[in-house]
Structure formats: C-alpha cells, structure tokens
Amino acid sequence: MYRHVHGKRVLVVTNERVAPLYLDKTIDALTRGNPNVTVESVILPDGEKYKNMDTLMKVFDKAIESRLDRRCTFVALGGGVIGDMCGYAAASYLRGVNFIQIPTTVMAQVDSSVGGKTGINHRLGKNLIGAFYQPQCVLVDTDTLNTLPDREMASGLAEVIKYGLIRDAEFFEWQENNIEALLARDPAALAFAIKRSCENKADVVSQDEKESGLRATLNLGHTFGHAIETGFGYGEWLHGEAVAAGTVMAVDMSYRLGWIDESIVKRVNKILERAKLPTTPPKSMTVSMFKSIMAVDKKVADGLLRLILLKGPLGNCVFTGDYDREALDATLRAFSKS
Amino acid sequence: MYRHVHGKRVLVVTNERVAPLYLDKTIDALTRGNPNVTVESVILPDGEKYKNMDTLMKVFDKAIESRLDRRCTFVALGGGVIGDMCGYAAASYLRGVNFIQIPTTVMAQVDSSVGGKTGINHRLGKNLIGAFYQPQCVLVDTDTLNTLPDREMASGLAEVIKYGLIRDAEFFEWQENNIEALLARDPAALAFAIKRSCENKADVVSQDEKESGLRATLNLGHTFGHAIETGFGYGEWLHGEAVAAGTVMAVDMSYRLGWIDESIVKRVNKILERAKLPTTPPKSMTVSMFKSIMAVDKKVADGLLRLILLKGPLGNCVFTGDYDREALDATLRAFSKS
Numbered sequence: 001m002y003r004h005v006h007g008k009r010v011l012v013v014t015n016e017r018v019a020p021l022y023l024d025k026t027i028d029a030l031t032r033g034n035p036n037v038t039v040e041s042v043i044l045p046d047g048e049k050y051k052n053m054d055t056l057m058k059v060f061d062k063a064i065e066s067r068l069d070r071r072c073t074f075v076a077l078g079g080g081v082i083g084d085m086c087g088y089a090a091a092s093y094l095r096g097v098n099f100i101q102i103p104t105t106v107m108a109q110v111d112s113s114v115g116g117k118t119g120i121n122h123r124l125g126k127n128l129i130g131a132f133y134q135p136q137c138v139l140v141d142t143d144t145l146n147t148l149p150d151r152e153m154a155s156g157l158a159e160v161i162k163y164g165l166i167r168d169a170e171f172f173e174w175q176e177n178n179i180e181a182l183l184a185r186d187p188a189a190l191a192f193a194i195k196r197s198c199e200n201k202a203d204v205v206s207q208d209e210k211e212s213g214l215r216a217t218l219n220l221g222h223t224f225g226h227a228i229e230t231g232f233g234y235g236e237w238l239h240g241e242a243v244a245a246g247t248v249m250a251v252d253m254s255y256r257l258g259w260i261d262e263s264i265v266k267r268v269n270k271i272l273e274r275a276k277l278p279t280t281p282p283k284s285m286t287v288s289m290f291k292s293i294m295a296v297d298k299k300v301a302d303g304l305l306r307l308i309l310l311k312g313p314l315g316n317c318v319f320t321g322d323y324d325r326e327a328l329d330a331t332l333r334a335f336s337k338s
Numbered sequence: 339m340y341r342h343v344h345g346k347r348v349l350v351v352t353n354e355r356v357a358p359l360y361l362d363k364t365i366d367a368l369t370r371g372n373p374n375v376t377v378e379s380v381i382l383p384d385g386e387k388y389k390n391m392d393t394l395m396k397v398f399d400k401a402i403e404s405r406l407d408r409r410c411t412f413v414a415l416g417g418g419v420i421g422d423m424c425g426y427a428a429a430s431y432l433r434g435v436n437f438i439q440i441p442t443t444v445m446a447q448v449d450s451s452v453g454g455k456t457g458i459n460h461r462l463g464k465n466l467i468g469a470f471y472q473p474q475c476v477l478v479d480t481d482t483l484n485t486l487p488d489r490e491m492a493s494g495l496a497e498v499i500k501y502g503l504i505r506d507a508e509f510f511e512w513q514e515n516n517i518e519a520l521l522a523r524d525p526a527a528l529a530f531a532i533k534r535s536c537e538n539k540a541d542v543v544s545q546d547e548k549e550s551g552l553r554a555t556l557n558l559g560h561t562f563g564h565a566i567e568t569g570f571g572y573g574e575w576l577h578g579e580a581v582a583a584g585t586v587m588a589v590d591m592s593y594r595l596g597w598i599d600e601s602i603v604k605r606v607n608k609i610l611e612r613a614k615l616p617t618t619p620p621k622s623m624t625v626s627m628f629k630s631i632m633a634v635d636k637k638v639a640d641g642l643l644r645l646i647l648l649k650g651p652l653g654n655c656v657f658t659g660d661y662d663r664e665a666l667d668a669t670l671r672a673f674s675k676s
C-alpha cells in the first residue's frame with residue numbers, strides 16, 4: 001500500500017467504531033517496509049449525524065497541529081461518512097493533498113469510495129457542501145465486512161441493487177438468485193457483487209465525472225432518500241435504508257407514468273424485502289416535508305426538480321425534469337401522510 | 339457583465355463596508371438588460387479576522403435558504419478577504435458553482451482576484467483551508483479605488499512592488515518614478531500598474547496553476563508576512579502591510595546569503611517607505627513566534643521550510659530550501675526580539 005503514500009507523513013481519519021478493529025492493522029500496513037513514514041490519526045464520532053463542519057474542523061485541527069505539509073497523505077478508514085469527510089478535508093487542506101480510501105462497509109466499497117464525490121451535510125440538506133476530488137487509490141478488503149453489523153450490510157445492498165436497475169439487468173437477475181448468499185456474507189458472492197458494482201460505477205463516472213448528466217443516474221432513489229435522511233434526522237436511518245424506500249418511490253412513480261411494467265415494481269419490492277430493507281418511508285414523513293427538502297436537492301436546475309426514473313425494460317432509466325407533476329404528487333401521497 | 343452569469347440566480351457576497359457603496363450598482367449591472375436574473379446578497383463583517391469557517395457558513399446558509407441550484411453564480415464584491423471566501427464557497431457549494439470576481443481594492447485587483455487561490459484562515463495559520471478554483475471572469479473597475487482608504491491603497495502597492503522584485507525590473511524602475519502618482523490615485527498610473535501586475539500574475543499562474551514551483555515565487559515576503567498576520571492577530575495589520583515588512587526581511591536574508599547587492603536592499607526599503615508601508619515587523623513579534631508559525635506554512639515540504647529569496651540582479655528570485663540556516667536566524671534576530 002505504501003507506494004500510494006506521498007511524502008513521509010500520513011493522517012488516518014477513522015471513527016470510534018472502526019478504530020478498535022482496524023486502526024492498528026492499517027498503521028502497520030502503512031509503515032511496514034517503509035520505516036520513514038510516520039502516521040497520525042484522528043478518531044471521529046460514528047454516524048451520519050456527525051458529517052458536518054464541526055467534525056470536519058477536527059480533521060483540520062489535527063492536521064495543522066501535526067504540522068502536516070502539502071506532501072502528506074490523508075487515509076479514510078471507515079464507511080461512507082468517513083470517506084466523504086476525509087475526502088473533502090483532503091481536497092481543502094492546504095488547497096489539496098493526496099488521498100487514499102480504505103472503505104470498510106459494503107456501502108463504501110460498492111459506491112461512496114469510488115468516483116470522487118466528497119462532502120458534508122448542512123442542517124437543511126445532505127451533501128450540500130463538498131468537492132469532486134479523486135482518491136489516489138481505493139483499497140478494498142472484503143474481510144472487513146466480517147465485523148459489519150447486519151443493518152449496515154443490508155444498507156450497502158441497496159446500492160448494489162441500484163446498479164442492476166439503472167443499467168445492468170443481468171446483474172439484477174444474478175442478485176435475485178444470490179441475495180441470501182450476500183446477506184450471509186458468502187465471500188465469493190460478495191467479491192463478485194463488489195467488483196461488478198465498482199465496474200458499473202467506474203464506467204459511469206469515467207464518462208461524466210462532474211455529473212452533467214449520466215452520472216446523476218447513480219442517484220436512483222436518492223432524491224426521495226435524501227429527503228428521508230434530512231427530514232427524519234441524520235443517522236436515524238442508514239443511507240441505504242433511505243435509498244431503498246426512495247427506490248420504491250421512484251419505481252412507483254415510473255409505473256404511474258406508464259414508463260415500466262408492473263412486473264418490475266413487484267421484483268424491486270421483492271428483492272428489497274428479501275434484503276431486509278424498508279420499502280416505505282418512516283411514518284412521520286409528510287408530503288410537504290418531501291417537497292420542501294427535495295426543493296434544495298442538487299439536481300434542481302432553474303427551479304425544476306429532475307429525477308432518475310426507470311423507463312423501458314429492466315436495466316434502463318432516464319434523468320429528467322420532463323414528467324407529469326401529477327405522478328410525483330400521487331407517489332408522495334401514496335407513501336406519506338399529507 | 340451578465341453574459342458571464344450562469345443560470346438565472348446570483349448570490350453577491352460582500353461586506354459591511356463595500357455594500358453601501360457598490361451593492362446597488364452591482365445588482366443593477368447584473369440585472370440590466372437581463373430581467374430574468376434574480377440577485378440575492380449576503381453581507382459579511384469586514385476584515386481578515388472574519389475570514390474563517392463561521393463566516394463561510396453564513397454564505398452557505400444564505401445560498402441554501404435561497405434554494406440556489408448548481409446553475410447559479412456567486413459574485414465576490416470586495417477585497418481579497420471577500421474574494422477568497424466567496425471563491426472557496428463557490429468551489430464547495432453543491433461541489434462547485436460558477437464564480438465571478440469584482441475586486442474593489444488594489445490588493446484584490448492586482449493579486450488576489452487573479453489565479454484561483456481561494457480559502458479561509460485557521461487560528462493556527464493563514465489560508466490553510468481552501469481550494470484552487472478559477473473565476474469565470476474578473477471585473478476590474480478602477481473607479482472603485484476612489485473610495486478606498488489610504489491604508490488599503492498602500493497595502494495593495496506591496497504586491498505591485500513584489501512583481502517588480504521577483505520578475506520585472508523594468509516595472510520596478512517605473513514604480514520608483516511613479517509611486518507618489520499611484521498613492522495619489524492618478525488614473526493612468528493606476529491603470530498601468532494594475533494591468534502590468536495582472537499580466538505578470540497571469541503569466542506565472544498559467545505556467546504553474548497548482549503551485550508546484552514557479553507560482554510560489556509570487557509569495558515573496560509572504561512567509562514572514564503570514565507569520566506577522568497570524569502572530570500579531572488577523573486584521574491588526576493589513577495583508578500588504580505584513581507583506582511589506584516580510585519583503586524587507588526576505589531581502590535582508592538574501593543579502594546576508596550574499597545573493598544580492600546592498601543597492602537592492604536600499605532600493606526596496608526606500609520604495610516601501612515612500613509607499614508609507616512598514617519596513618519592520620510589529621515590536622511584539624519574537625523569534626520563536628516567527629519560527630513556530632512558519633513551521634506550518636504551506637511551503638514546508640517534508641519538514642523543510644522553503645523560501646522565496648532574491649538572487650542576482652534586480653528582478654530575479656529563487657524558491658528554495660537550500661540556504662544557510664544561520665542567515666535565516668540572523669534575519670529573525672535582526673527584526674524581532676528573542
């Protein structure tokens with residue numbers, strides 16, 4: 001791993017849950033055979049509700065107090081929250097330093113560590129402050145998933161399922177045959193699912209890094225999902241749980257628009273249920289909460305909310321603001337109280 | 339101007355001193371002939387001591403509360419502090435939105451608005467958090483200098499003098515003949531000095547945007563100067579005042595190393611005195627304050643402090659860590675108490 005380290009100084013950014021499990025191993029891997037490297041670490045509180053400016057400042061404080069210079073390397077050791085925050089810190093510290101991702105959750109291994117989106121939440125919306133900043137490398141060790149809680153495991157599968165729905169029908173069908181193996185952490189099944197997910201993501205991001213269009217399709221279910229995360233309270237639901245319910249809503253809306261067959265609606269509900277993921281938003285979400293939070297989504301352009309919706313046979317989607325508002329309203333009413 | 343505006347929404351970021359003078363005019367210029375554009379504004383407190391994360395959050399709050407989307411444009415209306423903060427906010431808001439600079443001080447017109455360096459201060463050091471982010475355009479109106487306080491005027495001239503010293507001897511000689519005209523705000527002299535400064539800066543930045551080497555030479559006097567700003571307290575001295583004293587220190591050190599003639603030392607002191615700029619640091623600065631603050635400078639690499647020093651005939655400099663430590667110590671002792 002050390003050949004990806006720039007300079008002699010490393011800052012590992014991790015959290016209270018991951019540090020006792022993997023921090024020592026990571027420091028060992030960074031310094032073994034490389035005695036000139038010195039490693040600092042900063043241990044942040046765990047969870048989406050700490051993905052904010054106050055926590056980010058702890059990373060800057062540690063880096064500056066340790067007198068890390070521009071030739072240093074920041075290492076994100078943890079899930080998506082750690083990767084997003086460490087990446088944004090690396091993008092901003094001294095206007096940009098080297099950055100390595102070591103994702104330890106399915107969510108981070110299949111999605112958030114790949115593609116260079118970094119950032120923090122604002123109290124009014126998710127990921128509103130950040131940068132596009134690519135890691136020097138992403139180091140995936142599926143053994144880290146052995147210590148992952150079941151709920152986190154399922155959360156990551158929501159993103160795996162997403163890739164099948166938006167662009168890879170064959171992968172979705174494989175998932176329908178292997179979802180229980182994934183939940184049981186079968187190593188071969190996990191390795192295949194992670195590799196296939198990363199290939200899908202890399203393919204999309206390489207065509208549209210800054211999300212002018214195509215990349216947005218990776219956000220199937222995320223606009224509804226972000227509204228759930230923001231409205232219900234950061235960290236109450238895991239990101240993938242919110243995305244699962246959001247995916248059901250996007251699929252419902254696609255069906256109301258007449259863009260997909262009912263069979264797809266059923267298959268999506270079925271696989272998410274088998275993955276032990278929620279298929280409806282929390283009961284406290286209202287139509288007006290969805291609407292007001294979705295109005296600040298990054299995919300709004302000149303006042304128009306654009307959504308990722310399925311259209312055509314399984315594995316096809318569109319990113320569009322050109323849809324009947326009635327369908328959106330009907331979906332919101334069907335899934336939340338008015 | 340409005341052809342540089344992206345989308346229909348603009349956020350003008352300015353401060354309490356500039357807003358009463360130029361905010362209405364700017365809004366008028368942005369909307370005249372362009373009735374679809376709507377303009378929001380956020381007025382920040384004035385001064386370097388507010389160039390921090392708390393103030394930056396006010397920009398994000400305003401942008402999010404106004405529901406500005408990715409197609410919006412941020413406009414920096416003010417001096418270097420406003421430009422640096424607005425630029426970093428534009429780089430980070432929704433992971434990057436369009437950005438226009440309207441600099442209203444000499445400092446910003448000749449230096450900080452050009453080249454894409456943005457950022458905020460940390461209590462332990464200047465500009466340690468930020469991004470390289472280029473503005474869509476920089477709009478200079480020298481009429482705004484008519485309302486600039488004399489101290490701010492002189493502060494900007496420190497950067498004008500810098501260009502002469504590091505790479506443009508002919509420009510330095512012109513300044514020796516025109517420094518009083520500049521202080522008196524002679525329009526032709528100002529226009530020439532601003533144009534020639536921007537040309538010098540653009541030439542350097544176009545060769546080395548991310549400061550791998552050459553661009554660092556624009557920081558003549560800045561390492562000592564940043565130590566003064568951080569140690570003496572942000573905003574006690576203006577940036578250019580600290581740079582002026584820092585330039586004298588860098589020139590003194592260059593002479594101690596035997597790299598320049600005494601005549602250059604005298605000419606630098608003379609022109610800075612005529613520009614009514616300080617040529618020594620504040621009396622409260624100590625050798626150890628300089629050393630501890632300079633140790634976190636962005637130009638430190640693998641523990642070694644690199645400095646911009648003059649070497650050879652007027653108009654030549656080097657960026658190097660290869661110098662006799664004794665000369666640095668002697669300069670620090672000569673200019674501050676131990």
